[in-house]
Amino acid sequence: MRRLTVVQLLPALDAGGVERSTLEIAEALVDAGHRAIVVSAGGRLLAQLQAIGAEHLTLDIGRKSPLVLRHARALRALLREAGADIVHARSRLPAWLGWWALRGTHGKRPRFITTAHGLNSPSRYSAIMARGERVVCVSRTVRDHLLAHYPATDPSRLVVIPRGIDPAAFPRMPHPDRAARARIAGRHPQLEGEGPLLLLPGRGTRLKGHTDAIALLAALRGAGTDARLWMPGMVQAGREAYVRELVEMTRRASIEDAVAMTEPTADMPTAYAASDLVLQLSRKPEAFGRTVIEALSIGRPVLGWDHGGVGELLRELQPEGAVLPFDATALRECAQALLANPPVPPATMPYTLRAMQEATLAQYHALVQA
Numbered sequence: 001m002r003r004l005t006v007v008q009l010l011p012a013l014d015a016g017g018v019e020r021s022t023l024e025i026a027e028a029l030v031d032a033g034h035r036a037i038v039v040s041a042g043g044r045l046l047a048q049l050q051a052i053g054a055e056h057l058t059l060d061i062g063r064k065s066p067l068v069l070r071h072a073r074a075l076r077a078l079l080r081e082a083g084a085d086i087v088h089a090r091s092r093l094p095a096w097l098g099w100w101a102l103r104g105t106h107g108k109r110p111r112f113i114t115t116a117h118g119l120n121s122p123s124r125y126s127a128i129m130a131r132g133e134r135v136v137c138v139s140r141t142v143r144d145h146l147l148a149h150y151p152a153t154d155p156s157r158l159v160v161i162p163r164g165i166d167p168a169a170f171p172r173m174p175h176p177d178r179a180a181r182a183r184i185a186g187r188h189p190q191l192e193g194e195g196p197l198l199l200l201p202g203r204g205t206r207l208k209g210h211t212d213a214i215a216l217l218a219a220l221r222g223a224g225t226d227a228r229l230w231m232p233g234m235v236q237a238g239r240e241a242y243v244r245e246l247v248e249m250t251r252r253a254s255i256e257d258a259v260a261m262t263e264p265t266a267d268m269p270t271a272y273a274a275s276d277l278v279l280q281l282s283r284k285p286e287a288f289g290r291t292v293i294e295a296l297s298i299g300r301p302v303l304g305w306d307h308g309g310v311g312e313l314l315r316e317l318q319p320e321g322a323v324l325p326f327d328a329t330a331l332r333e334c335a336q337a338l339l340a341n342p343p344v345p346p347a348t349m350p351y352t353l354r355a356m357q358e359a360t361l362a363q364y365h366a367l368v369q370a
Contacts, residue, residue, distance in 0.1 A: 004364055005035040006086040007079060007110070009094035011062020013043035017290065018090050018117050021163060021356075025088075026054040028357035037082055039075065039094075061094045069100060076101040084110040086364050090117065095128040111367040116142045118287045119308065122149035134363050136161050138288045139309040159363060163288050164356040167349050170297035173273040175342065180273035188230065188260040191274075195226030196339050199275035199300075201268065201291060202231075202282075204239035209281025209305070210246055212331070216279075218253040219332040225339070227258070232271060234261040272298040277338055280304035283326075289313045299345045301338045303331070317346050 006029055008022050022038060026049060029036035036054040041062055049056055057078060059071055075097060079087060087102060087110045089095035095114050102109055114132035119142065129135065130150040135158045137143040143158050173180070185192035198217060202208040210231060217229045234243055243261055250256040265271050272278060278295035285308025292313040295302050304310045306322035314322040320343050323330050 001365065002368075003034055004029070004085045004368065005037065005083050006088060006364060007037045007039060007082060007084045008088045008090060009061060009075075009098050010038070010040050010090040011094060012041045013038070013045040013049060013056075015045070017163070017288075019043070019045055021115070021117070022090060023049055023052070023054075024353060024357060025360055027052045028361055030054055032361060034361075035082075037084070039078065061097050062091070064093060069097060072097055072100040072104070076104055079110055080105070085368050086111050086113060088113045088115065088364075089128075089132070090115050092120065092126055092128055095131075096125075099128060099131065111370075113363065113367065116146060116287070118142075119145050119285055130158075133157065134159060134367060136360065136363065138163050139312055141285070141309045141312050142287050159359075161356055161359045161363070162351050163290060164352040164354070165290070165293055165297060165349065166353045167297055170269055170272070170294050170349075172297070172299045172345070173269075175299055176276065177273040180270050183270060184230070184274040188262060190257055190260045191228045191230055193226055193228060195228060196276035197274060198227055198229045198277050198279055198335075199271060199295075200229065200231045200279040200281065201265075201271065202233050204234040204236050204242055206242065207282055207284045209279070209283050210234065211249065212281045212283075212326075212328070213279050214246065214249050214253065214255070214259065215328060216331055216335060217258065218255050219328070220335060221255055221258065223332070223336070225336070227339075228260075229255075229258065230260045230262070230271070230275070232262050233264040235263045268294065269298060272300050275300055276342075277335060278302045280310045281331075282308070282310065284308075286310055292317070293349060293351045296345050297349045301342045301345075303335055303338055313351075318343055 010022055013019055026036040030053040039057045039059050041060045042058050087098050089098045112132050113134045114129050115136040116129045120126040130146050130153045137160045143160050200213045220227045250259045272295050278300050280291050287309050289310035292302050303321045304314055305325040307325050311322055323334050
């Protein structure tokens with residue numbers, strides 16, 4: 001099997017699922033003896049990328065302006081000089097840039113792959129993500145979304161490669177894990193107690209369902225359950241007004257002493273281990289639900305709205321936790337059932353990092369051999 005040169009395109013190397021997947025594939029390429037190049041505007045994950053042996057070429061290809069297309073010529077030259085076999089675009093503007101660059105390529109042209117990481121609003125601009133010679137969809141939900149909104153797309157070009165985790169990073173933990181709960185309560189005294197701990201990790205945006213989680217906590221405590229709620233990731237620069245709004249909501253419900261809104265935690269395995277029920281309540285359907293597979297791998301039940309990639313995973317792995325979207329009564333009843341009788345978690349986690357890496361590299365090889 002010959003050595004490949006794969007160039008991945010994305011706006012920047014900051015935190016996020018797209019960036020994480022880019023690094024994971026770059027690492028798999030290097031480990032397999034291939035050449036991995038990432039083109040982006042740079043960012044705080046650049047050092048990590050270079051540490052795994054991948055190369056980085058700086059080009060501002062993520063700024064949402066038509067002027068960015070002026071970089072097509074520079075990118076075309078870069079791809080020619082690198083001898084690229086594969087160009088893998090991971091978001092819309094870089095995909096347009098890559099597509100234009102390849103259109104002007106003479107002679108043997110690199111093969112073009114896109115990954116649809118999200119459920120973008122249908123438009124001519126978003127349609128580029130369905131134009132790859134292979135279109136990697138991170139879930140069946142994404143595949144269905146693309147086929148519904150871009151019906152001219154050849155279904156045979158769409159391949160579902162779900163994201164995955166390293167099971168060793170999220171090992172099965174005993175429940176309850178009193179040591180983990182004590183460590184978390186030591187940092188956040190509001191979470192101390194014998195009652196169940198609810199966990200909703202995620203950025204401080206309205207789409208993540210924080211108000212639903214607070215309303216759920218109020219309902220559980222009103223029914224006599226001494227539950228607590230931790231929302232790591234809430235406290236971020238620029239989110240102060242939203243946090244104040246949520247704090248006021250907890251005060252009106254008289255549950256402010258049972259809620260901790262904090263900065264993101266770097267130790268998610270301990271966060272999951274300390275919890276009794278993990279929430280995934282995004283108001284907008286998500287393409288995938290990494291929280292679901294991380295929590296289930298640790299051995300904690302998950303409660304979430306039954307839509308998008310989260311609903312897809314719950315229906316497959318733990319159907320007891322899938323709730324009709326935005327039905328507050330059903331959410332409370334399901335939470336009570338899961339807390340009273342936690343379902344047995346999957347014996348093995350089918351969504352692994354290695355499976356995702358191997359499937360992606362197999363697509364690269366299949367394309368260059370076609």
